[in-house]
Amino acid sequence: MLFLARMDVVFPESMTDETKADFQVREKAYSADLQERGIMKGIWRVVGEYSNYSMYEVDDLDFLHATFQGFPMFAYMNVKVTPLAKHPNATTDDFFREL
Numbered sequence: 370m371l372f373l374a375r376m377d378v379v380f381p382e383s384m385t386d387e388t389k390a391d392f393q394v395r396e397k398a399y400s401a402d403l404q405e406r407g408i409m410k411g412i413w414r415v416v417g418e419y420s421n422y423s424m425y426e427v428d429d430l431d432f433l434h435a436t437f438q439g440f441p442m443f444a445y446m447n448v449k450v451t452p453l454a455k456h457p458n459a460t461t462d463d464f465f466r467e468l
């Protein structure tokens with residue numbers, strides 16, 4: 370099953386730039402691992418915001434939740450998840466293979 374997530378990152382004002390940079394390094398590594406494992410199908414920056422849209426292919430909601438909880442920034446993210454079903458007008462079953 371495919372899920373689209375919007376993640377809005379809100380760091381506390383008091384957080385130092387060094388701590389933010391450390392979060393960003395660890396977030397990148399975690400994200401890369403999810404992409405290598407085919408769990409995260411892609412990630413896009415929302416222009417002008419510290420937010421992203423990312424897509425996940427998983428069969429289990431508890432696994433998806435655990436995946437989100439594993440993000441180093443999880444405590445500083447608001448996550449909204451949208452399940453995606455096949456659209457009857459879609460011309461391919463596998464959008465990501467087309468990329």
Ligand SMILES: O=C(O)CC1=CCC(=O)O1
Pocket residue numbers: 376378396397400412419420421440442
């Ligand atoms: O959007 C960001 O920079 C935060 C983030 C969440 C998952 C990811 O890879 O980056």
